[in-house]
Amino acid sequence: MTGIHGRRGPFTDGDTVQLTDPKGRMHTITLHEGGTFHSHKGKVEHSDLLGRPEGSVVRSNTGTAYVALRPLLIDYTLSMKRGATIVYPKDAAQVLVEADIFPGARVVEAGAGSGAMSSWLLRAVGEQGMVHSYERRADFAEIARKNVERFYGGPHPAWRLTVGDLVEELDETDVDRVFLDMLAPWECLDAVAGALIPGGLLCCYVATTTQLSRVVEELREDDRFYEPRSWETMLRTWHVEGLAVRPDHRMIGHTGFLVVARRLADGVEAPERRRRPAKGAYGQDYEAARAAAGGTAAAPAPEAKPAAEAAQEPPQESPARDTAAE
Secondary structure (H helix, E strand, O other): OOOOOOOOOOOOOOOEEEEEOOOOOEEEEEOOOOOEEEEOOEEEEHHHOOOOOOOEEEEOOOOOEEEEEOOOHHHHHHHOOOOOOOOOHHHHHHHHHHOOOOOOOEEEEEOOOOOHHHHHHHHHHOOOOEEEEEEOOHHHHHHHHHHHHHHHOOOOOOEEEEEOOHHHHOOOOOEEEEEEEOOOHHHHHHHHHHHEEEEEEEEEEEOOHHHHHHHHHHHHHOOOEOOOEEEOOOEOOEEEEOOEEEEOOOOEOOOOEEEEEEEOOOOOOOOOOOOOOOOOOOOHHHHHHHHHOOOOOOOOOOOOOOHHHHHOOOOOOOOOOOOOOO
């Protein structure tokens, strides 16, 4: 299932179509025989679109021109009805790449929200994969179900949607990837570790620096996961018109942080990562904040070595990525 009813051929009854006006405003409609699209720019009869090829231009009764296209998934997710805030496309793209969501993968998602990330995951795993989404709120789950089914033209064979708490309801094993979009992902680490295969990957999406710190430190203290990585992505578009080539005045800045960590095999002990945290990073203020939040304090970081001693050590490789194949 590719979404938006086959993606090819002339427009037919039931197709989802995106009409874009001269100012770039997009309107998503579902075509029906005898239907009419109304806006402050007039009306467009659905019959003017039925049977015409994608990429046609139609005009309202007041003369406004609209470009008619089947919406891309990026357009669809940005315009879909929302219950919870969606995972924005720039972050969804990072999840698909950094979490290595592959065709046939078995993926668990917690925090289905409005169904945007579910749609991206289903596109990536294909009909031979599996995406099991969990959502605590029944009203959000219903919105997600309608949004996903509207895009794919009906129930997706690879998708299961459960209303309930991940910790209480999760029954999968041999899961390849887990994506958590919630307030306290660290509360799910036991359930996630039990579901992931050795080498599987956990990806967390959080909004604030306090959440980021908590989930990273909890993963570091959990010997079932290897060293986590964290980052955020900012997207800036450019204005290009003749000799006026410059960044746009507005950009999509912070939307959330992403954290990924790999599942280790049972019974192994990972080598201690050699880090040189800033002086005081794990001091009294850190321990007090952790205790107030209900967490356990991390083991104190090793003291920094004198400069003369550190200078005699061989240079260390960057722990961020293995770039041998890049």
